[in-house]
Amino acid sequence: MNIEVKDLNLWYGQFQALKDVNISFSEKRITAIIGPSGCGKSTLLRVFNRMNDLIEGVRTTGEVTIDRENILDPSADLVVLRKKVGMVFQRPNPFPLSIYDNVIFGPKIHSSKNKDGLDEIVQYSLESVLLWDELKDKLRKSALSLSLEQKQRLCIARLIAVKPDILLMDEPCSTLDPQATQRIEDLMRELKHNYTIIIVTHNMHQAARSSDETGFMLLGELIEAGKTEDIFTYPKDKRTEDYISGQYG
């Protein structure tokens, strides 16, 4: 599912965190958003599922179209939107429930009636994140007893269970060790056959390794976006070049 962003501006009170952002994200691709810390990557990501609504004093202008609908429209149905656009957070945040209950959390809130088929959903979702074999005998254990990597995978499984089209990932590997990071990246490449993925990272190598397209942000502006290899080999903007050559840290 395409996402089109047109003239997007966002303010936290008086502070403008996004400035005239224009970008589009293509279907079944991994797009990485890179940039130094504080440049507005998370803010941009949180526009797509309207999570910024939770913060008091946020004002947004412009247009973000998903599925031919402007999701910034005040009348947009947030439940429908968030079902379609799932989010993985920086720190894995499974609920303090069993592994099983974490996975079926979404399906249960979205369909009031049918309780059957839940086992299948759990199996399918955990298989998608390659956790099923590890966890199939401990589904009733608390999700908080898992390792960080398992928790993050579980959070992805929890999303997959509601069958979203788009996965937003905000630095999903920042708490993980290099091997675990590697495995999550492999998983992302696996998932892109079925999902449109937008990943925020301040790790350029991760962006270069795992994404198809890349957008570079600086101080609330989207400096440039395009195919990942182009951005990393022939950046058009001087600032992009400086960043990827490591001058911003």
Add this chain to the structure above:
Amino acid sequence: MRKFKEFIIEKLILLCGLASIFFVALIFLFLLKEGIALFKYVGIGEFLFGKKWYPISEPPQLGILPLILGSIMVTLGAAVISIPIGIACAVYIAEVAPSKFKEALKAGIELLAAIPSVVLGFIGMVTLVPWIKQVFNIPTGLTALSGSIMLAFMAMPTIVSIAEDAFYSVPKTYKEGALALGATHWQTIYKVLIPASSSGILAAVMLGIGRVIGETMAVMMITGNAAVIPKTLMQPVRTLTATIAAEMGEAVVGSEHYFALFAVGIVLFVISFFINVVADLFLHQKKV
């Protein structure tokens, strides 16, 4: 010189700390000594499960079962009223109320906690008691139900403020996670927030109940104080606390009656201690 000052202050503080422990121990020993003296006259089973409390008949009958049941009935009634309302109120304050209104509500709850129990009892006596008598068409409005309702007002502030803290201590990330999955605000509250803070909520409930069990003044004023085994909420009852308060003044020092009142004190002490320990366990329990 400065060192010496520090030394003196430190020791003084230590002394204060020790003194408070010492006094608690002293009180407890006194209670124990006077209470246990009763069992020279009455068996422990006869005391706890005896159905008749006639302390001034000859010979006195000192069964506190009616008092225990009176306390339990009033307390359960208060719990049934105050727990759902208190938790709902805490949810509202922590999650729903707009910030200005939230402050007003919290101030209101604190005010409720500050009302002396004798005043609550008095208000209950002139408003609630006649109303209950009329509505249920019973001979007296001084009933277990009246006590339960007034005590619910006392338990509520404790329950609300501790449950509210429990909600605040739930990590924000849980809430974000649920909302990001498309849960509504309400679904987030009852599927994530409440389960995640359940130990804190249980502690809130236990401490609220603890407050009710130990309460004396209001219950003495509005429950009718009849030491009979209660069958319904619509009849007068007498609680453990009210018994001590009402009779200690007239019991002859050193009589069986006198010792029995101390033994009732021990029973109360054990109950409150138990409730506080349980609440403490819940409060300090490791999350899942």
